[in-house]
Amino acid sequence: MLKAILDELKRSRNFVFSVAFITPSAIALLKQALLDYRGMGTIITSTYLGFNSPAAFRELLNLDGVDVYVYPDSAAGFHAKGYIFEQESSTTAIVGSSNLTASAMLRNQEWNLRFSALPDGDIVQQLKRAVQAHMDASTNLTRKWIDEYALTWAPQPQAFQGSTSVELPGDELPMGRIFPNSMQVEALAEIQTLRDAGESRAVVISATGTGKTILSALDVRAYAPERMLFVVHREQILDRAIDEFKRVLSAPDSDFGKFVGSKKELDRRYVFASIQSLSRPENLRAIEPDAFDYVLIDEVHRAGAASYRTLIDHLEPAFLLGMTATPERTDEFNVFELFDFNVPYEIRLQKALEADMLAPFHYYGVTDYIKSTGEVIDQVSDLSRLVASERVDHLVSTIEKYGHAGVPVKGLIFCSKNAEAAELSGILNNRAVHGRQLRTRALSGKHSVEERELAVQMLERG
Template sequence: MEQLIKKLEASLHKGFINQSKAASSQFKPKLLSNKAHENVLSSLLQEMKTCKTFTFSVAFITEGGLATIKTMLYDLQKKGIRGRILTSTFLSFNQPKMFKELLKLTNVEVRVTDVKGFHSKGYIFEHDQHYSLIVGSSNLTDSALKANFEWNVYLTSLENGEVIHHFKNQFEQQWNIAMPLNDEWIAQYQINYEKPEFKNKVASPPLYITNPLKESLKIQPNKMQTAALEQLNLLRQSGANRGLIISATGTGKTYLSAFDVRNAAPKRMLFVVHREQILKKAMHDFRNILLGDPQDYGILSGNSKDLNARYLFATVQTISRDPYLQQFAKDHFDYILIDEVHRAGAESYLKIMNYFKPQFLLGMTATPERTDNFNIYELFDYNVAYEIRLQAALEEEMLCPFHYFGVTDYELDGELIDETADLQKLVHRERIDHIIEKISYYGFSGDRVRGLMFCSTKEEARTLSNLLTMRGYKTTALTGDHSQEEREEAIAKLENGELEYILTVDIFNEGIDIPFINQIVMLRQTQSSIIFIQQLGRGLRKHNVKEYVTIIDFIGNYKNNYLIPIALSGDKSMNKDNVRRNTVNTDYIQGVSTINFEEIAKKQIFEAINNANLSTLKMLKDSYSELKNRIGRIPMLKDFIEQNSLDPEVIISYTPTYYEFLLKMKENISSITDYEKSVLALIGKDFLSGKRIHEILLLQLLLEEESISEKSYLAALQAHNAYIHKGTIEGIENVFSLNFFVEADNKKFGNKPLIIKSNSYYMFNEELQLSLRDINFKQYFVDLLECAFIKNKQFNNYEPFKLYEKYSRREVCRLLDWEKNEEGTLNGGRPKNGDFPIFVNYHKNDENNLETNYMDEFLSEDTFKWCSTKNRYIDKSKEMQILIHSVENGTNVYLFVKKDNGEGKDFYYLGRCAVNPGSAKPERILDKGKYYPVVTMEMVLEQPIQYDIYHYLVEE
């Protein structure tokens, strides 16, 4: 407690007296607002995650606001942690349905006050030794917690602090006179409820802006469509006669194409789709934009033959047949649009595209990526006119916000559903109970549920539908066996309330417009990130019956779970660390949308990430082919970065050089020498990550000049704000002379210095100078450097390490400028040259005594209890004395931690530490039946660990 008081006093001094005061930021008063990748919600969730109890006093609550914390509340309920919420009827803001949602929270007691003017927004959290408060402008709404301009103050207090007493007393006064929330109260409230006029049904601005001044409303393109139209116009001006639009589901591809047809003003237009239902909707949308005589519009399909229409909307199945195709001259249509053009590899599409010769051909798709290696991009001369992906569309508020919940699937006899689960387990009575519990708890936006459930098999869809119907739900199953008419009839019933859920397998993945969907339930494993986004996209169209769509994803023990964060983030790098980060921190989702994982479900994803091989030849080949198709040539590593594709480090982890990777891709390329391969291997292995600029800068300078002086090199480092510590230059020279590397690496890297220093001048060795005259080899050399410089932008050049980035022992040795790479013997850490890196594997694997169970433990976000390796003594071990007295002797202590061995060789850098000398204790550990002496001590980090990284590391 004494240490806590000191921390709190220092934090208060820093927050209210002098900001330059050195203090832990754990308890520092601060302003919470919603900024890019930082919002009030993240602080709220952090406090909830670590509290013993919580108390909310908030005037206004929305269903969307509750959705953002429901997963956390569920996890707290599993831990037995309870809380209280006091809310109001002020201004009739809170809707009756929201109060019903509050009743679902079994670990939360809710009361309602009718005090006039009740407008509080405060959140109090009780922890083991202190209280935290968030007080300010944010009500419990998704907009206030994540998107709006808000000001909230975060404060910390001990129990006897006057501020916390004041807040608690105020709360208790209102709590004691408030009405406990119950069904009877809600029923009465609903009878008297009048929806306030200022509340909008739709959460964000409408997709299109209308001008009511004319009888026929003119629909104007939104911001991103305007940009796309400009690019299409420029494309035509450049002489191109075809182009491709990549636009996320729900972003208005049909309206966009109609706007472009209006701009191009063709004499005749052909719109080709694969399904008649889409055809009718497309023609309706075009008439809204183009207006004109209704006789100008016609349909060519199995049921209609309007061959003379100026604007013809045709199904591919009909117009590709010779009796119809041959009735048109090849130049009959000036403008042709192909919808869902990722299907264009089919013979019917190619037949149409090869026959007609329009002035302009436009292809549209949400997912141009294909698994059969057919090159959609080539069909359109590699002219990607514009691209609107999911994240950008959410940011521009083109789509309906969503709240995604990754929930734990059904568990039978301690075993989660997995790939081998048979139908009997999938439709087990207890699994149906589990499904009903989750869809009820996480709910939906709107007056009633209009849901889609995606199942694994037709049998599962049919059986589950029958069983849910027996439970009182109005459901039906739709599969590929049903006709188009049956599908349309079911959708109509879902809209009018005759059905609550349609259970299906894959038939609604694409090409269907059901904008009123407000809940999507995924009851199958994720086999493809493309299909995942297609299915999620079914609910992303805006509609006035919903403010958001709920996505409930049942996550079992599936090996492909790692695809979930890949799909949600859109990160195709296949870098495991990126996948983990996108599971831990989901701030990449823009607007009010959120991504939430129940703790057990999150563990299943981490396990899948650890077990997955993201650099199999097939995966690499698929990504390579996709990129090659897109750019129309053999890609270089830099292209992978620029096109947001594979991380080049993933490729280099598979083959030592990109040259050898291209050979595996069966490319016909010019050969390079063995020595040239060894040079590329060195740069790829040690410099490609860009974790410091020093080496890559010297290589770049020597590409431009035959030699460069040490003075000029130092000036270049200073110009890049790069640190130059004692030993930095010697360390870099050691790397390029290969003295740094162990003998095995020396052989791999050519057994000769890469750079030679003579009379304070640096130059490449003679063989490398000759090699760089060969443009073939030089392109690989330059490509690696360009990638390294791009990657370096995310790192600090003014100090060796950046917080929360990952480093291997080998990289730590190099970045600390050690004379030799000592990764093989570094183990838990060692002092050298005034530095002491500490490496910790936090969760040890003690099965079969494979590892000793050391006593490493985070005591808080900024205090770590460290345990030495075996056979260490406080007085006898020189290393321990250096560490214990590191503050007074000026030794830099760096803490590197990884969660477990599943993360591979890399550790998160958590910062510099100050060792508390008085905390050092002799202790013993048991290893294989024998006790060994160790030393434990407490280390205080310069700043508390970022909350998402902290909880990821400490949780089992």
């Protein structure tokens, strides 16, 4: 259904959607096509059953060039599901069971009929009369209307699907025991198969957000090493990794130690260290090559750096496991060769999305700002041009266009220079998005771990 609508938008000069139920996720699926649309668009929807959220109405209002009408509850129940596209010499309509929701567009079993007719045909005239009747009974969507609707609207209760009884683990399992998901079960089995074959190195590719830290902790639990070393590239990651391992291993706090900065807890069973601290010659000399029988390197695509190579060459664990979401590199270093080309398992992004391991997302590509002179402003431009007011206007308008309408914008901006980040932050703090003042903060490697953690907490709290 999504493909059918996108195809019709490309070849039509006007469209009318008359649909009872609309969700923000469906608007996101069509947003770029609607923003690119050069014809006239009309959407008629309703407040029937309170299905449409204020967020959906705000997204509709945020669409340039699309007139939106709301059919009142006081009239007969509005349950329409029709999509009409007018071409130069014909009219095409799709009528059936699909509302404008992501599920109806992509997954649901729906019945829809698409047909075309000449402009003066009787069916086209019937469609026009039906649309006009809906519009005559409706009111124009405005910001004031949405604000009033939001005061009384309540989310629909979600029905529980499935059995009301839940089977719990047996009493013999410790409290808080973590169980692998289906993909992790498969990955753990493949890693073990590789070890059973006598291999001592492996790299697992696990897309961001699929739980690679938990997966590695589950493998450590299965391996039960005498001592384990967990290596990361940034101190910030250590505490979170320790928390995850504690959840999985159910071991006492005294078993866990850190080797970073002034902390030198090398005598613990499970040691979590930063590569910066480990790779210092005086620290590395203090570690016996066979001190750890299990070594785990996080974000191992960084292992081409001299610090990692020095560490890996020094240590002699019984098993070395690398974890990464991005093994492909542009510097010609071969991560796979480092691990004897042993890749027992891959959880790539597409596979993780299909397995519902990740929240679905919509990705929009936005062009660089181009001055009226034709000059492209990109990351190699002078700082004065990178933070030019016109470019900031372009950035803010883009956020308004593609961000969530009606709610405070939250996000991350990656800059090519620390100076650009600092100056851009200052300028943005004097701007507003959808009438709300922006509050940004520039961060770099110069800031302490505490400052960065605080900034992350502030972002999470809004």
